[in-house]
Amino acid sequence: MKHDFDILQLGHPLLRQRAEPVYDILAPAFQAQAKALLSFVIEKGGMGIAAPQVGISQQFFILSSHPNSRYPYAPDVPPFFVINPERIAHSDTSNKDWEGCLSLPGIRALVPRFDDITVRxxxxxxxxxxxxxxxxxxxxxxxxHDHLNGHVFLDRVESNYDVMMEKEWQKQIAQSAK
Ligand SMILES: [Zn+2]
Incomplete structure (x- = not known):
């Protein structure tokens, strides 16, 4: 069982492919792999990771939330698993805010997302x-969820003018949010 994960970088074909459903969640091999990925995420301190980002082309990801400089009111939610997700509804409204991704290090962009979503x-x-x-x-x-369908945040960006390099973003945006 793999416990050390490499984060695939944009350009790797697995990041551009639709992942397979997880058919047997309770299978010991799946459970062991999922728990190994959870330890990895906790160690890395990220907000989330999708299985394809570590070369596992299956429909699951780990999410968490804690307050940060961009989202001081973000709830404190310990990491949890989302397996075989489907979006069943979304708001008519959306908003743009900054995102980054472990698979596209050094880049930040303003990404439009639905204000709220209902998912199963x-x-x-x-x-x-x-x-x-x-x-x-x-x-x-x-x-x-986009990662499970072969999309990355840059695909959602409305204009190249909404893209910044991390270093400049840290200077201009992260600082001003504090
Ligand atoms: Zn990502």
Whole structure:
């Protein structure tokens, strides 16, 4: 079982491919791989990661949320699994905010996302749940869900003028949010 994961970088074909559904969530091999990925995410301190980003072409991702400089009111939600997600509804309205991605290091962009979404997915215990997300979690959910369908945040950007390099973003945007 793989415990050390490499993050695939944009250009790798697995990041551009639709991932396969997870057919047997309770299978020991799947459970072990999922838990290894969870330890990896906790170690990295990221807000989320989608399985294709570490070369696992399956429909699942890990999400979490904690307050940060861009989203001081983001809820504190420990990492949880989203498996075989489907979006069943979304708001008519959307908003643009900054995103980054471990698979596209050094780049930030203003990305439009629906304000809120209603989704159905399975948990690591194999239960099906239906939830509504708004704010930061809605944004991160849409970002990670895109990875399962071979999309990255740059695909959603409306204009090249909404793209910044990390270094400049840190100077201009992250500072001003504090
Ligand atoms: Zn990403």
């Amino acid at each position: 997915y399975q948990t690591l215990e194999g239960d099906t749940v239906e939830k509504m997300y708004d704010g930061f979690l809605a944004r991160v959910f849409q970002h990670e």
